Amino acid sequence: MPIEQFIPLLTSNPASFLKINNKKGEIKTGHHADFVIWAPEEKFVVKEADVLHRHTINPYNGLELFGAVKQTIVNGETVYKNKMVDKNKKYGKIILATETDL
Known part of the structure; x- marks a missing residue:
């Protein structure tokens, strides 16, 4: 599996599922x-x-x-x-x- 597909499985996808994507799941301003x-x-x-x-x-x-x-x-x-x-x-x-x- 390419890393571009693998990383969201451990980062942004779980954060979205858990409804905490306003602070978790991505490296960007305002996030932890x-x-x-x-x-x-x-x-x-x-x-x-x-x-x-x-x-x-x-x-x-x-x-x-x-x-x-x-x-x-x-x-x-x-x-x-x-x-x-x-x-x-x-x-x-x-x-x-x-x-x-x-």
């Missing part, structure tokens, strides 16, 4: 500065120690994948870089659709 720096061709092996979610089961452990996330920025602040997350800081906030949005 949320984005990922991604190396789409970089290969890596999934290691249990590197997985940052709380689930105890990960079907990807030991698999070689490609498309490494290098850095994640939420609301203009770096929250993930060099496989490190500062778990003590809270950068994001919940944005809910209002009745008028629905």
